[in-house]
Amino acid sequence: MEGIKKNYIAEALGTFILVFCGTASMAINEILAGAVTHVGIGITWGFIVIAMIYAFGEISGAHFNPAVTIAFAYAKKFPWKEVPKYIFFQTIGAVVASLLVLYLFPESETLGGTRTILVWHKAFIMEFLLTFFLMVVIINVSTGSKETGLMAGMAIGGVVMLEALFAGPVTNASMNPARSFAPALVSGYWKDLWLYIVAPILGALVAVVSCKWVKDDNCCDTC
Secondary structure, three states: OOOHHHHHHHHHHHHHHHHHHHHHHHHHHOOOOOOOOOOHHHHHHHHHHHHHHHHHHHOOOOOOHHHHHHHHHOOOOOOOOHHHHHHHHHHHHHHHHHHHHHHHHOOOOOOOOOOOOOHHHHHHHHHHHHHHHHHHHHHHOOOEEEEEEEHHHHHHHHHHHHHHHHHHHHHOOOOOEEEEEEEEHHHOOOOOHHHOOOOOHHHHHHHHHHHHHHOOOOOOOOO
């Protein structure tokens, strides 16, 4: 790994752990007929986000999500030149996680991928809103472009858990293009993937703009 910045490695490793734990819980639940349960899956996603923020927040900012990275750049809290690199390493981490889920649980059809029971425009709105809610919390509790500290970890992880619990049954509550892309790539199931990429990015960007509606200080320089 010599020559690769530690923050890139942290983004790849954090995204790998996040996507592996979350999607593996879904794959295990699938092949063991609900043994993990929907609530268990939601708790898994929430707590692994909290853990990864505590583990890597000071190193890379603990983005682990292309939509979050793009939104921080739009808010002028993160350099645009770093965005492609962050997204590359986030995607690599997610894909490796999905490959490992495939190796361990080849019986799983979905590999923890994102699918929806809604028509595409309703699923789009849902994923847009879920990411909007998440990014509103992130932009208000983060320090610059870094998700750090006790408050950030609990608040962000708590929102992920909440949204996974109530929206998981209808869209799988992705909020993360890398998390959706990796299982789709490995499983070959591409249906509706575009909305799991576009909706979270748009939702995160609108959340950045909305910060000026409720805060007087410079929460973002684009507003």
